[in-house]
Amino acid sequence: MDNILTTIVAMSSITGILAFLLSIANKTIANYGEKKLTINEDKELTVDGGDSLLSTLIENEIFIPSACGGKGSCGYCKVKVLDGGGQFLATEKGYVSEEEREKGVRLSCQCKVKEDMRIAIPEELFNVKQYLCTVTEIENLTDKIKRIRLELPEGSELDYKPGQYVQILTPVYKESDEEVYRAYSITTPPSSKNAVELFIGYIPEGICTTYIHKYLKEGDKLNVIGPFGDFQYIHSDKEMILAAIGTGMSPIMSILRHMKENNINRKVTFFFGARTRPDMYMMDILQELEKEMDNFTLITCLSRPTESCSWRGEVGRVTNLIEKFVENGDNKEAYLCGNPPMIDSVVKILLDKGFKEEDILYDKFE
Ligand code: FES
Incomplete structure (x- = not known):
């Protein structure tokens, strides 16, 4: 017994001495001036x-x-x-x-x-700034996706392009002892310079999404940095193919709202996929846009409709919609947003249909 105790005391002392030496080393060696x-x-x-x-x-x-x-x-x-x-x-x-x-x-x-x-x-990047925003609205879009509206400090403006994103600096809170940045696409059009909206999906154990879904309240302040991103609407007369799943709808929403506001009349089709009916969101807004924009068509699908969905629309994945409805890549441009497997599959189908690589823009999220 005495031997075990002596060993434990000796090991603890060595660990302590090593930690002490390391901290000295950090303070001296790591001082680069x-x-x-x-x-x-x-x-x-x-x-x-x-x-x-x-x-x-x-x-x-x-x-x-x-x-x-x-x-x-x-x-x-x-x-x-x-x-x-x-x-x-x-x-x-x-x-x-x-x-x-x-x-x-x-x-x-x-x-x-x-x-x-x-x-x-x-x-x-010299135009990217940090803003201490006020959360003015929080809405449940589905049981896993929230819409949050962030107002910039008085007199500040965010100058962004449709498709770009901002980063939220998540503060330290009950379930996380570190500040982390997370990226979220802006869903509002660039004309909304004093306030932006984001769709934020819940990821179990995600530091930022847990904070937003469980702790954030209207009236709270959030540090937001932006704008960032090369995934941006391009002015051209090419027909547009938009495809998204889940919160991938965010940058697409900004693009469509921008087109509507500026009477951009390009032919555009948005393919959106969800699992079940309750996972479909913003449908009223999209159907409204479809009525108001002459050349806009919305095509949706459910990958796992249940009986309670009473779904009579397309069944399958976004990839199935692209296969079925997109004929070829002639004078067309694609904007895709979703997880890596979805993007990779859609890109492959579009290339097979004759899309040029430079006409396929995408924003992959994890
Ligand atoms: S910040 Fe460097 S890899 Fe993520």
Whole structure:
């Protein structure tokens, strides 16, 4: 017994000493001092070294997209590093292609500012700002999807394009002790500059969705950063194919509302899929748009209709709708939003039907 106790005491002491040495090392070795960060060759910042490039940029109010809170698991935070940044890490491999790597692309949450650095970022990121918004409306659209309306502080305006997204900074709350950023597409048209609406689906154990579904109340404040995203409506006269499942309807809604407001009369068909009737939402708004827009057609399907759905429409997945109703890719453009398997399947079908790769735009969400 005495031996066991002696071993436990000895191990605890060693662990304690190691932890102490590590904390000393962090305070001394990790002190890199001030570093010079040059952005797009014309903006020079003096920053404290040692932190990740992503955090350093946020610290200086330059917001790079990030959906995983800097954990290296979303691949959103890519930045071109022209000088500095250290070795390419194994954690970046899954998100940065060989071709991108050769051009210096890195995950900014993974590389640290330990030396002077030169980086290049898209100019539009200088327009991304953080707003402390007020939650003015919360509505249950289905039992798993909520609509929230966020009003910007008085005098502020969000200048965005149909299809873009914002990031919500989820605060620390009862079920999470870390602040995390999560990305949500804007559902309102760009004319709504002082307030934006988002559809937020509940993901079990999702930090942000749990906060929004279980804790957020009207009148609360939320930090919102944006706008972000290359998935944007393109002005052209091509026929449009829109396809979405679940909350993938969000950017599509912004696109359709923008088209309606601006009397854009392109031929457009929206294919929307849900599991059961109660999972269909915003149908009244979409049917209203269908009446008001001469060239807009809505086609829906249910993948698992039950008897209580009393469903007489299409049964199957969005992919089945595309197979059935889209004839070819001649002078057509597609906008897709959904989970990766759905996007991958729809892209394949569209390519087989003769769509050009550059005419297929998509926004994949996890
Ligand atoms: S922030 Fe998600 S991978 Fe860098």
